[in-house]
Amino acid sequence: xxxxxxxLIALLILVLLLLIGCESLDASRQINELTLNQPLSVHFIDVxxxxxxxxxxxxxxxxxxxxxxxxxxxxxxxxxxxxxxNKIDVLIGTHPDADxxxxxxxxxxxxxxxxxxxxxxxxxxxxxxDVLVAAKNKGLKIKxxxxxxxxxxxxxxxxxxLNPVNVYGDNNNLWSIVVKLEYDQxxxxxxxxxxYPNEIDMINSGSNLKSNILKLGHHGxxxxxxEDFLRAVSPHIAVVSCKYKNQYGHPHKEVLDILxxxxxxxxxxxxxxTIVFFSDxxxxxxxxxxxxxxxxxxx
Numbered sequence: 001x002x003x004x005x006x007x008l009i010a011l012l013i014l015v016l017l018l019l020i021g022c023e024s025l026d027a028s029r030q031i032n033e034l035t036l037n038q039p040l041s042v043h044f045i046d047v048x049x050x051x052x053x054x055x056x057x058x059x060x061x062x063x064x065x066x067x068x069x070x071x072x073x074x075x076x077x078x079x080x081x082x083x084x085x086n087k088i089d090v091l092i093g094t095h096p097d098a099d100x101x102x103x104x105x106x107x108x109x110x111x112x113x114x115x116x117x118x119x120x121x122x123x124x125x126x127x128x129x130d131v132l133v134a135a136k137n138k139g140l141k142i143k144x145x146x147x148x149x150x151x152x153x154x155x156x157x158x159x160x161x162l163n164p165v166n167v168y169g170d171n172n173n174l175w176s177i178v179v180k181l182e183y184d185q186x187x188x189x190x191x192x193x194x195x196y197p198n199e200i201d202m203i204n205s206g207s208n209l210k211s212n213i214l215k216l217g218h219h220g221x222x223x224x225x226x227e228d229f230l231r232a233v234s235p236h237i238a239v240v241s242c243k244y245k246n247q248y249g250h251p252h253k254e255v256l257d258i259l260x261x262x263x264x265x266x267x268x269x270x271x272x273x274t275i276v277f278f279s280d281x282x283x284x285x286x287x288x289x290x291x292x293x294x295x296x297x298x299x
Contacts, residue, residue, distance in 0.1 A: 096172050191215055
């Protein structure tokens with residue numbers, strides 16, 4: 001009789017545990033559903049002749065790719081603060097050029113940083129050294145960004161590094177970290193200043209390059225965005241970050257003509273300022289209309 005009573009008590013405890021477990025699962029599901037009411041947002045921040053891209057996931061994880069030149073750190077800082085960001089979960093300096101990493105030291109000093117990635121390419125400039133010193137003073141370990149590095153940004157977004165695939169010598173641009181971001185059925189590719197050799201290597205790597213939105217390599221320079229690469233990526237939209245009537249003539253006419261001939265809408269910070277795209281994983285939208293294919297250079 002005592003034995004039967006012990007069995008009944010044990011069964012009662014088991015049932016209570018199962019009920020508590022189900023309630024926890026339901027609560028978790030409700031939280032996830034609530035979180036997903038916020039779309040993924042991708043912000044191409046206008047930093048003039050430079051690059052800076054902010055990603056905010058549906059569960060409020062953040063990634064910042066580059067921070068413009070030495071004069072842009074405060075601009076990027078203020079933009080992040082405007083969006084109530086105090087921590088950058090993943091920070092990426094695509095390559096050592098000043099128009100990409102110049103503002104990173106200011107960002108490192110003023111935000112909590114999670115993981116920090118840069119390629120294994122050093123440089124002798126003060127700008128590069130300032131970033132290293134800032135990371136050291138903050139106790140940040142710089143992780144190597146290269147082909148094959150994959151990570152989750154929160155619970156819903158997957159990031160894959162597609163470049164550098166090889167060792168590229170002294171050309172900083174060729175060392176650019178290229179990141180493909182996947183959110184459910186939609187994807188974005190951020191290319192830094194990657195050029196033709198990188199595009200060939202990425203195609204030959206066998207990676208799935210198809211992306212709905214492509215941030216053009218090297219500010220739309222003719223040294224990037226080959227027709228083969230465009231076919232491999234097959235973007236629905238292209239984005240270029242550059243200054244209006246900049247001294248380099250970016251984006252170059254050759255690239256503008258390719259995009260126009262391929263009927264790929266172009267969004268450009270030199271015409272439209274900061275551009276923000278949103279996605280629920282099934283569709284992508286923005287409140288801005290595409291820019292033009294106008295060429296403003298003198299080449």
